[in-house]
Amino acid sequence: MNRIDDAALADLAAEANLAPSVHNTQPARWALDEEGRILLAVDLSRHLGVGDPTSRDMGLSCGAALEGMVMALAARGIGAAIDDLWTDNLLEWRPGYRLAARLRLTGENAAPPELSEWTTRRFTWRARFSPASPEQIERLEHWATQAADVRLAYGHDDLAFIASLNDRASLTIMRERAFRDELARWMRLSSRHPAYSTDGLNLTALQMGRLEGALVGHVLASPLFDIADRLGLGRALVAESAKTMTATACILFYRPEGESPIVSGQAFYRFWLGFTRFGLAGWPMAVLADLPLAAEALHQRFPLPPGHRLINVLRVGPAPTTVPKYRLPACDLLLSGEPA
Incomplete structure (x- = not known):
């Protein structure tokens, strides 16, 4: 052995x-x-x-x-x-x-x-996508028809539906101050942040410039978001419809109800690597699965097989460039010694 x-x-x-x-x-x-x-x-x-x-x-x-x-x-x-x-x-x-x-x-x-x-070639891409080639689209469609846990949504009407739903769902969850505070703790919006290169969501991953990052951090960590929302500006602060509409497709990933998240997580990694092979990057729109009303709206338009639940939705497409992965050093991933 x-x-x-x-x-x-x-x-x-x-x-x-x-x-x-x-x-x-x-x-x-x-x-x-x-x-x-x-x-x-x-x-x-x-x-x-x-x-x-x-x-x-x-x-x-x-x-x-x-x-x-x-x-x-x-x-x-x-x-x-x-x-x-x-x-x-x-x-x-x-x-x-x-x-x-x-x-x-x-x-x-x-x-x-x-x-x-x-x-090593899988990465997230939050900005606008480049147009996909006919070969990439064909390979993606063929893969989706063969996969047991994937539903492909593409075409202008389907993308517009998901883009609008994602913006509404994002606004709903961002209105919760506790959620914004927690998110802000994992955002690395300055290159001077001590964990900028090791974990969380930094400026490169979020596709933000330095000034935009400073503004976002200030708004999220203060009552300014609530004030802007009361003035009718909340949706504009979270809107990503323009980016979603550049996607080649949005992919609904689902698994059997009651399945262990460990097993679902294994399948999710294989799923993401599955479309990485076609030269496509992805950005998770997890709020569409996490918010019950959003998940139900998706289910009405894109019915899932009986006995299955939505795990995540990703918008995918070719990225104009690659984005490095920011990870903890290997020594921080190990637990030494016997447990107490």
């Missing part, structure tokens, strides 16, 4: 951490137990208590990182079996952490998954 030491785990963790996470919080942490199994734990200090009260997004983020770990192991020819521990809610394993999953190394040679080569 293959054995993983701390140095190898650090390399694996860095690769796994290329996976997407809500607000780029990167909550997944890794450890080895006495039997050489890889443990996935959640750093609870990175939980979004307001935006993610049920911890679903935190679980999805860790599930995506778990899929990244499986792919990183497979790239080294190492197979692994997964024990999903999410529903056990193991909060006493180590103070400040929740044990989410366990990987048992099988000793079997694992063929590298086809999607693993795209992990």
Whole structure:
């Protein structure tokens, strides 16, 4: 059986951490137990208590990182079996952490998954998209018809519907001061922020200039947003319709109701890498799945299979340039020593 030491785990963790996470919080942490199994734990200090009260997004983020770990192991020819521990809610394993999953190394040679080569080329793109080529559109359409958890929305009318719904839903949630405060804590709106290059949403990821970032930070962290909203300017502050309308398509990603967020998160990472292969970037419009009224409006227009729920909606298209990923150093992703 293959054995993983701390140095190898650090390399694996860095690769796994290329996976997407809500607000780029990167909550997944890794450890080895006495039997050489890889443990996935959640750093609870990175939980979004307001935006993610049920911890679903935190679980999805860790599930995506778990899929990244499986792919990183497979790239080294190492197979692994997964024990999903999410529903056990193991909060006493180590103070400040929740044990989410366990990987048992099988000793079997694992063929590298086809999607693993795209992990370094996946990135988010918040600005306007470039026009897609006919080949990109054809490949995207073919992939969507073959996927079991994807619904493609494209064409002017469908994009306009989603763009308008996203703006309305965003305004609804941004009217909650507690949500804005939490979001502001994860925004790195100055290059002088100590975590600018390691986590959260910085100016590059948000496609903002320095002056725009300073203005946004001031408005979000003060009563100015409420004042502007009362003057009828709130929707203009959050509107992204113009950007959404440049997308090649919006993609609804759904999974079975009751599925563990760990499993859903694994599938979400594969889903995102699936369209990355076509030279497309994406921007999550998670509010469309998180806000019940918005999710219901989408379901009415784009019915999902019975027994499934909407996980996320992404607008996708070719980006004019690439955006670097900002990630924590590998040493910060490891938990050393035995839990108390």
